[in-house]
Amino acid sequence: SAVISQKPSRDICQRGTSLTIQCQVDSQxxxxxxxxxxxxxxxxxxxxxxxxxxxxxxxxxxIDKFPISRPNLTFSTLTVSNMSPEDSSIYLCSVEQGDSGNxxxxxxxxxxxxx
Amino acid sequence: xxxTTQPNSMESNxxxxxxxxxxxxxxxxxxxxxxxxxxxxxxxxxxIHGLTSNVNNRMASLAxxxxxxxxxxxxxxxxxxxxxxxxxxxxxxxxxxxxxxxQGTRLTINP
Numbered sequence: 001s002a003v004i005s006q007k008p009s010r011d012i013c014q015r016g017t018s019l020t021i022q023c024q025v026d027s028q029x030x031x032x033x034x035x036x037x038x039x040x041x042x043x044x045x046x047x048x049x050x051x052x053x054x055x056x057x058x059x060x061x062x063i064d065k066f067p068i069s070r071p072n073l074t075f076s077t078l079t080v081s082n083m084s085p086e087d088s089s090i091y092l093c094s095v096e097q098g099d100s101g102n103x104x105x106x107x108x109x110x111x112x113x114x115x
Numbered sequence: 116x117x118x119t120t121q122p123n124s125m126e127s128n129x130x131x132x133x134x135x136x137x138x139x140x141x142x143x144x145x146x147x148x149x150x151x152x153x154x155x156x157x158x159x160x161x162x163i164h165g166l167t168s169n170v171n172n173r174m175a176s177l178a179x180x181x182x183x184x185x186x187x188x189x190x191x192x193x194x195x196x197x198x199x200x201x202x203x204x205x206x207x208x209x210x211x212x213x214x215x216x217x218q219g220t221r222l223t224i225n226p
Contacts, residue, residue, distance in 0.1 A: 106158035
């Protein structure tokens with residue numbers, strides 16, 4: 001199974017600032033997904049990121065607010081821009097491994113609190 | 116995306132079997148049934164998935180109805196560590212098939 005590392009694991013951020021979350025995978029993967037989990041809620045998909053192409057955003061999420069980079073097959077970043085308290089959430093990176101068929105693996109998440 | 120329906124919460128006792136139901140009446144022929152769980156303060160964890168036949172692994176068993184409109188995740192002998200939110204998700208095969216999470220079932224295990 002893929003091992004996924006996210007940084008930072010936790011952070012407290014000031015309103016109006018931006019924070020970039022890093023996601024590192026221990027093997028090459030084609031598909032990477034970014035999710036948000038607001039307090040007490042289920043997971044919501046933000047975008048799908050393929051290496052070498054623009055990320056595909058879900059309804060309600062835009063590139064200006066959540067720019068994503070995918071420079072290679074083992075790494076991706078998600079930036080949360082111009083943060084407000086409503087952005088306080090857990091942000092999770094996940095990957096699909098080609099040799100695992102349908103299985104998707106998740107990182108431990110980045111817990112952001114905006115004050 | 117085809118939807119699933121799960122009870123909001125369930126409770127069981129330690130060392131007893133747990134049967135977690137999931138209804139998916141609009142499932143398509145190519146949708147796999149996936150189960151993930153999320154332990155407190157952790158990211159979701161893959162549990163099991165299947166298409167038509169019942170499946171077993173070291174964590175759990177998945178029983179799929181003959182018409183595929185429902186399924187049941189079976190934890191054979193619950194431990195306190197199995198307390199989590201369990202998500203039943205339908206996912207197609209191929210391409211950028213995303214996992215769409217519902218609200219899941221919060222499972223409480225009593226000592």
